[in-house]
Amino acid sequence: MTTAASAARSVLGRVTLRPARLRRRWVLAGLLAVVAAVTAGLAIGPVAVSPAELGRDLLGLHTHLSVQQIAIVEQIRLPRVVLGLLVGATLSISGASYQGAFRNPLADPYLLGAAAGAGLGVTIVIAGNADGSPTPVGAPLAAFLGALIAVSLAYGLGSAGGGRASTASLILSGVAVASFLTAVQTYVQQRNQDTIRQVYSWILGRLSSAGWHEVLILLPYAVLSWIVLLGHRRILDVLAVGDDEASTLGINARRSRLIVVVAASLGTAAAVSVSGLIAFVGIIVPHTVRLLAGHSYRVVLPLSLLFGAAFLCLTDLLARTMSSPAEIPIGVVTAFLGAPFFIVVLRSSRRFGMTS
Amino acid sequence: MIGCAGVTVTLGNRVVLSGIDLDVERGQWLSVVGPNGAGKSTLLRFIAGLVTGAGTLHLHGRPAAALPRRRRAQLVALVPQAPVIPAGARVLDYVLLGRTPHIGALGVEGPHDLAAVHDALSHLELLDFADRVVGTLSGGERQRVLIARALAQGSPIVLLDEPTTALDVGHQQQVLELIDRLRHEHHLTVVTTMHDLTLAGQYAERLVLLDGGRIVVDGPASEVLTEANLALYYGARVRIIHDGDRPAVLPLREKRVHD
Numbered sequence: 001m002t003t004a005a006s007a008a009r010s011v012l013g014r015v016t017l018r019p020a021r022l023r024r025r026w027v028l029a030g031l032l033a034v035v036a037a038v039t040a041g042l043a044i045g046p047v048a049v050s051p052a053e054l055g056r057d058l059l060g061l062h063t064h065l066s067v068q069q070i071a072i073v074e075q076i077r078l079p080r081v082v083l084g085l086l087v088g089a090t091l092s093i094s095g096a097s098y099q100g101a102f103r104n105p106l107a108d109p110y111l112l113g114a115a116a117g118a119g120l121g122v123t124i125v126i127a128g129n130a131d132g133s134p135t136p137v138g139a140p141l142a143a144f145l146g147a148l149i150a151v152s153l154a155y156g157l158g159s160a161g162g163g164r165a166s167t168a169s170l171i172l173s174g175v176a177v178a179s180f181l182t183a184v185q186t187y188v189q190q191r192n193q194d195t196i197r198q199v200y201s202w203i204l205g206r207l208s209s210a211g212w213h214e215v216l217i218l219l220p221y222a223v224l225s226w227i228v229l230l231g232h233r234r235i236l237d238v239l240a241v242g243d244d245e246a247s248t249l250g251i252n253a254r255r256s257r258l259i260v261v262v263a264a265s266l267g268t269a270a271a272v273s274v275s276g277l278i279a280f281v282g283i284i285v286p287h288t289v290r291l292l293a294g295h296s297y298r299v300v301l302p303l304s305l306l307f308g309a310a311f312l313c314l315t316d317l318l319a320r321t322m323s324s325p326a327e328i329p330i331g332v333v334t335a336f337l338g339a340p341f342f343i344v345v346l347r348s349s350r351r352f353g354m355t356s
Numbered sequence: 357m358i359g360c361a362g363v364t365v366t367l368g369n370r371v372v373l374s375g376i377d378l379d380v381e382r383g384q385w386l387s388v389v390g391p392n393g394a395g396k397s398t399l400l401r402f403i404a405g406l407v408t409g410a411g412t413l414h415l416h417g418r419p420a421a422a423l424p425r426r427r428r429a430q431l432v433a434l435v436p437q438a439p440v441i442p443a444g445a446r447v448l449d450y451v452l453l454g455r456t457p458h459i460g461a462l463g464v465e466g467p468h469d470l471a472a473v474h475d476a477l478s479h480l481e482l483l484d485f486a487d488r489v490v491g492t493l494s495g496g497e498r499q500r501v502l503i504a505r506a507l508a509q510g511s512p513i514v515l516l517d518e519p520t521t522a523l524d525v526g527h528q529q530q531v532l533e534l535i536d537r538l539r540h541e542h543h544l545t546v547v548t549t550m551h552d553l554t555l556a557g558q559y560a561e562r563l564v565l566l567d568g569g570r571i572v573v574d575g576p577a578s579e580v581l582t583e584a585n586l587a588l589y590y591g592a593r594v595r596i597i598h599d600g601d602r603p604a605v606l607p608l609r610e611k612r613v614h615d
Contacts, residue, residue: 015483017470020449105443231462237449238456240442248404249509250429250457295444298464 020237020296022303030306034085037313041081044317046324047072079212083274084316085309086215087207088281090222090271092308094264095282096289096300097229100236101260102155105287105345106171109147109268110279113177117150118143118272120185123199127192140221143269146181151265153177202276204329207316214274225267229301232260236297278312278331280338285311287345357382357545358403358415358513365398365409365569372398373409374569382512385539385546387560389553389580391590394566396549397437400515403547404434415513429457433506437517437549441490447501448486451476454508476508479538496527500534507538514539516548520555528552532559553605557581565589577603 043049049069056063057070065073091109098107098114109115121142129136157173189199235256238246243253271278285308286300293299312330315337319330363376373395380386388396401407405420405428413420415431423431433454441450454476455469477483480500485493490501499519506514516535520528536559539546550556556563557577565573565580567589573580581603586592597604 015474015477015486017448017474017477017486019452019465019470020446021464234459234464235461237442238453240440240445241453242440244401244406245434245436245440247406247425248429248432248434249453250426252425290444295442296449 020294020298022299023293026293026299026303027306030303030310033310034306034313037310037317038081038085041084041313041317042073042077044321045072045077049073075211079215080207080316081313082212083215083218084207084313086218086222087271087275087278088285088312088315089305089309090218090225090267091278091281092285092304092311093226093229093301094268094271096286096297096304097232097236097260097264098282099286100239100297100300101257101264102170103240103242104170106283106342108280108282109264109272110277110282111171111178112174113150113154113181114147114265114268115272115277115279116178116181116185117146117148118269119146119203119277120181120188121146121269122202122273123185123188126195126199126202127188129195137217139273140217140270143273144221144266145269147265147269147272148262150177150181151261204276204331206276206327206329206331207312207319208327218270218274221266221270225263225270226305228263229260229267230305232256232263233297233301236260236301240297276329276331279335280342281308281312281334283345284334284338284341287341357384358547359413359417360403361412361414363399363402363409363411363413365395365402365407367398367407372569373402376411376569376571378564378571378574380545380547382545383539383543384562385536385548385560386562386564387556388547388549388564388566389551389556390566395569396566397517399566400434400517400547400549403513404432404515406434426457429509429511431511432513432515433509433511435502435506435514435516435519437521439502441498443491445490446486447482447488447490447493447504448473448477450490450501451482451504451508454505454510457509472510473508476504479507479541480504480534495522496530499523499527499531503531503534503538507542512543513545513547516546518549518551521551528555535559553581553586554603557603557605581605 039051039054042054043051047069049065049072053063053065054073057065057073063070095108098109098112099105121144122139125136125139125142154170154174154177157177158170189196235251238249238251239253239256241249246253286304289300289303289307293303315333316330319328319333322328358378358380360376360378363373364371365373376399388399390396398407402409403413405425415423415428420428451473452465452469455465455472458469459465477486480503482500482504485497485501490498493501519535520531523531532555535546538544548556548560550560560577562575563573563577563580564571565585572589573585578601581596583594583596586594586605593608593610595606595608597606
């Protein structure tokens with residue numbers, strides 16, 4: 001056998017056991033991906049900036065960049081890149097956490113209706129706040145309420161008739177809840193003609209921001225949800241054996257699931273409130289991480305955070321350069337990549353008997 | 357070690373267990389037998405704390421109702437009949453889950469936990485399987501992994517729900533011999549539910565026969581597995597063959613008159 005365990009057999013006859021833990025090389029790979037994405041996001045655009053000069057500028061050294069170039073990098077691209085990192089990291093770790101909490105490989109902020117609920121919450125706030133400011137400060141909380149209501153509805157309807165919601169019924173009821181909330185959202189939008197353009201451009205998903213305003217709105221909620229979710233990464237591995245077995249292992253499954261779902265919904269809601277509806281990130285990133293680095297949530301959650309940040313940053317780069325000078329909504333780009341990916345996950349999860 | 361007094365469990369509006377009085381001594385192997393729907397699994401689930409009911413349960417001399425969930429998990433391990441195996445889980449990580457009641461809510465496993473997992477894997481000759489994915493193992497290997505998880509849990513009481521159901525006769529014997537060896541080496545109190553009466557009688561020191569949620573016979577195999585009892589409670593026509601003091605149950609086919 002050439003397994004790591006037997007290769008590591010020591011002279012004492014004991015085997016060195018290597019449980020699923022975050023390996024340093026994967027953290028390094030994740031950090032490298034983030035640095036590469038940030039560099040590309042800052043350097044590429046209508047006004048090209050060389051990465052070397054970029055590095056000197058960010059480190060506060062003397063550069064050969066023009067005042068105009070510095071302004072573009074620091075005031076336009078940098079806030080947008082940072083916003084992309086935060087939104088991508090949050091949507092990915094939330095998606096991975098929903099998948100663990102519901103023991104369902106297809107759970108995703110978008111498919112569970114959380115994003116639609118958050119969208120309704122934000123629409124109501126924007127409609128009631130016609131002064132035209134980019135993102136009202138109350139938006140994340142309204143989005144959070146909307147998201148929690150949506151997830152509770154989806155889970156409640158999906159498990160109606162007793163037992164835990166199966167993959168199919170959870171996703172179907174999530175789709176139904178999302179459609180219903182989107183209809184309500186459209187109604188509210190149409191009733192408020194003065195803000196309709198603002199809502200419409202937001203709902204398609206966009207990272208264009210006015211300076212650091214959106215970043216500052218999102219940051220506290222995002223960091224709070226990351227801390228709670230990362231703290232539960234080992235508990236999510238225990239929840240994977242089902243509520244009964246988790247209970248005989250000393251875990252209060254219902255309470256742990258509730259905490260995880262609330263934290264993931266908070267993160268999702270805050271991300272949606274600044275960036276609109278960006279679908280499939282919560283499926284693409286965690287499943288790619290699983291494929292590469294293993295299934296344990298101790299690995300999946302932190303790596304989803306890093307690779308999710310890099311992924312959305314690069315996706316945004318695509319969205320704003322593909323048909324430059326026009327911009328494609330980033331939600332359109334992620335859906336374009338995500339829909340085929342979703343089919344692959346659906347097929348493989350059926351093969352592994354994860355759907356029921 | 358385990359003390360049930362007047363235990364009655366109602367699920368929906370069906371009384372599944374009724375007035376169960378049962379004491380299991382430390383180190384004993386008790387096998388719960390009975391026809392389908394007699395309440396065998398529910399009794400195990402009640403002891404594990406997965407269903408609640410009227411009456412009292414003492415574990416280790418302490419009322420179970422007063423035990424925090426974690427403390428209870430340190431006392432009782434359950435090997436379910438149809439466990440949920442997480443997709444992609446390796447043997448090592450799955451057995452490590454058994455250490456959950458010993459690890460703080462937000463902590464990670466320490467060297468002591470890994471040593472316990474190492475011992476459990478080595479007792480069950482699974483060290484070479486540590487990196488294998490549980491879902492790809494054969495039925496017998498998987499049953500050993502489940503027992504390893506319960507052993508790593510370090511609980512003095514181990515409950516096994518139908519541990520041999522999916523196994524062929526050779527693997528059934530291997531698994532039961534293994535449980536018996538571990539029981540002696542680790543001074544475990546073992547309670548199993550069993551469909552196979554002969555195997556139950558071969559291994560358990562004491563049998564409890566449940567029927568309609570009540571204990572109807574309680575004693576050594578030779579007293580419980582009688583032709584009269586099996587006819588009365590199972591509606592079965594059997595012959596009991598004695599191999600030493602251990603009875604074996606031989607089902608008989610009804611004689612038909614051929615023309």
